[in-house]
Amino acid sequence: MKKNKDIDNYIKNLKEDSDKKLAEHVRRIIFELAPVDxxxxxxxxxxxxxxxxxxxxxxxxxxxxxxxxxxxxxxEALKQNILKNYSFSKGTVRIPKDDDGLDAFVKEILKIRIEQKMLQN
Structure with a gap:
């Protein structure tokens, strides 16, 4: 996957350094797990x-x-009971920025979505 300049700018324009680090961190997780294409x-x-x-x-x-x-x-996340610690609605999960389970949650929900998309192909 190639990095997108608009995403680079989104991260660059975040006001807090801690937010920039968090965004880059989540982006790295996605790049590690997402399909190459x-x-x-x-x-x-x-x-x-x-x-x-x-x-x-x-x-x-x-x-x-x-x-x-x-x-x-x-x-699917509801079926797998991985949302129990988070606030969520129909298409959104809100995770506190300092949550210890953030990495594990992002990885798990991304795996769920990749599996769902692979089945659609």
């Missing part, structure tokens, strides 16, 4: 990743990291 692009003012359509998005908010795994991802 995944596409990175800015969409809805979020960092978006596409593989056979929308895969996952993320954005940095004032008090949390927003993960947007689509409604399909949320449904």
């Amino acid at each position: 995944c596409e990175e692009r800015l969409s809805y003012q979020l960092c978006g990743y596409y593989f056979n359509g929308p895969l996952i998005y993320f954005g940095i908010a004032k008090h949390h990291l927003g993960i947007y795994p689509t409604a399909e991802g949320i449904d």
